[in-house]
Amino acid sequence: MLKNYFKIAWRNLLKNKGYSAINIGGLALGMAVTLIIGLWVNDELSYNDYFKKNERIAQVVQSQTFNGETGTNNAVPRPLEMAFRDKHNDKFKHIVMSSWNNSVYLNYGEKSLSKDGNFMQAEAPELLDLNILKGEKDGLRKINSIMLSESVANALFGNEDPIGKVVKGNSQYDMDVTAVYEDIPKNNSFSDLEYIMPWEKYLSLFEWVNNAEDQWGNNSFQMFVQIADNTGMTDISTSIKDVKKNLNEEAAEFNPQLFLLPMKDWYLRSNFENGKQDGGRIKYVWLFSIIGAFVLLLACINFMNLSTARSEKRAKEVGIRKSIGSQRNQLIYQFLSESFLVVLFAFGIAVLIVLLSLDGFNNLAKKEMVFPWGNGMFWITSFIFVLLTSLLAGSYPALYLSSFKPVDVLKGTMTTGKHAGLPRKILVVLQFTVSVAFIIGTVIVMQQINFAKNRPIGYEKEGLVQIPTMSQDFSGKYDLMRSEFTASGAVLEMSASSAPTTQIWSNRSGFSWEGKPEGFQEDLAWTDVTAEYAKSLNLKILEGRDFSREFATDSNAVLINETAVKYMGLTDPIGKYIKDDDIEDPFPPxxxxxxxxxxxxxxxxxxxxxxxxxxxxNENASFYNLRLNPEKSASENISIIESVFKSHFPDIPFQYDFVDSEYGEKFSAEERIGSLSSIFTALAILISCLGLFGLTSFVAEQRQKEIGVRKVLGASIFNVWNMLSRDFLKLVIISCFIAIPISYFVMNGWLQDYPYHVILEWWIFLLAVVGALAITILTVSFQAIKAANRNPIKSLRME
Incomplete structure (x- = not known):
């Protein structure tokens, strides 16, 4: 019986090749989108799955309140470690203090590499459960030890055994390689951990780190923990909540609240609003999951519409089968088997589409996903997916077609009634509601990105290059390098700064000034710069003057930005003094x-x-900022700069970044979302148009005799086109009226996540409506004009 069902299904597919192609093609596109979104969602949800103990690993974070506004970050003071070890040690299996990610120059023989990693306490490899390929897991016990990732070890030592070899860090200190660990995959928080050096080495290298042992106000470090087996994250967060506030009176001013952020939330739920967890990238997981479900639904709607639209051609078949004894459930099974066959073919094509597009999708989404050929769970899930899609796409046609009465069908008296096409109309409205909503959403996302891109940034980023200067080799050489670079003709001006142009690395408080309100809790971004900073960035001086080497007093001078003037309540800021309350006299303000x-x-x-x-x-900043000569090409300038750099630092790899590229990275997440949304919107519209094309084709075929009569009686091509197009345009207009309020509500909520955002305007929605109508007209017109141009003699010759 089952074999017979599939045989009939196969014959029906071959008999109606055009409709079969539309059905299978639409379903294949829908399923391909759903599959690729499913792979993306799985990759997002599996972030940090590499770490086997991720359910019990957390980072200590804190919320602090400044002038009534609560902010949350993962920077903590160094004294917190001993407080935890003394009072809460039983709650943790491991406590690990860590620096932030550092770039270090690693030298071995003639090889010199710049690599990113952390200074961490000795328990770090055990906490992260790193896969040690060579050496010892407790390789951070000695102060001059270093653990390398597999790729870094291979780059430095090739086929040599790295264990016991000596690597020089920043041309300054020797480190013994004690272990090599497996590279951490990209979809993990520590994927850029290319080396680990001991925490004790960090203390010995940087005096300010060593001095921070009892500085509760110096939030410059990270703390990772693995909780004990008999404890829970929530309970520990409750018990440590007020540790910092209770132990330090000065820190208590900002009402610090400590808690644990589980590793599983670092990536997907890392946003906080007023001290409360407020989502994060998880919103994109939900967004694309919904998009995938709707795109698949659109494809299933096509199947339903085309199957029920052709019901009259199957009516006699149903009548004959029922008259010779077929039960309704047998007919339902037959139509469902046809649905299953179509979906199975579509799934095969969908897999092919995914395979062909996966590399491009990975480039667009910044992923490294692979098709899970050997994953049994994937294939089980795929089979269930095909089965459910078959039921979703085929259930309504099966129930509808199997309900025909054989007597009415065979006598030719079966009438469909004036509301028989209502379900199809509802489905078309649903299709275009989704498509129009996708169009509006995509336009708003792209408009928001462009809105932020067109915002004045305050300096000239084009032609500006920054070079990291983390090594001690750069110490005291700023004036020399500035002279060499500007004399080369490739650089117009150069400065140095303690942070990259596109980031803030230091925030400070504890200042006083004339007119400061009582109880005001300041939070100021702090950057150390050389005298030429404003000139190299083409940063505009609005009041007063720039730094000058001609004024010795400028060594105790500062520039402030416009926002700081308003924030500090200064009406005439030039000449005013700011006193650092943490620095004792006789240092001048x-x-x-x-x-x-x-x-x-x-x-x-x-x-x-x-x-x-x-x-x-001291001119010991972390970056050189170089303004390139615009009369030379960028490549020529960089070539000259590299030769000057190598003449002074032959053992340090030449690294540089164009500031405009670094600034552009700030839009990368939104641009990826916008690009993916645009692609999925285009596919949703294409799927909807395929269904509309098939329906128009069927309606034109069904009414060909009516069209013939009308043409004989003098109807023009426009009259016929209008007759066939009118109903579909009405449905699309209804879709627009439904889609507009839905998309307004959703996108207005999305924009509220951005303090600086575009205002929703009426033309965005009008553009979507006009676009939807234009797409409908183009889709319908092909079949309508084709039907209108058909010779009426051929349509009427059987009468």
């Missing part, structure tokens, strides 16, 4: 000599933060 234009250093979707630019007395 800092004099404000100029106000610079606001420059975007954080997210372009956020307000500019109040900032201070202090004169760098």
């Amino acid at each position: 800092l004099k404000i000599i100029g106000v610079v234009q606001d420059m975007i250093t954080q997210s372009p979707y956020e307000p500019v933060k109040q900032g201070i630019y202090a004169y760098d007395k």
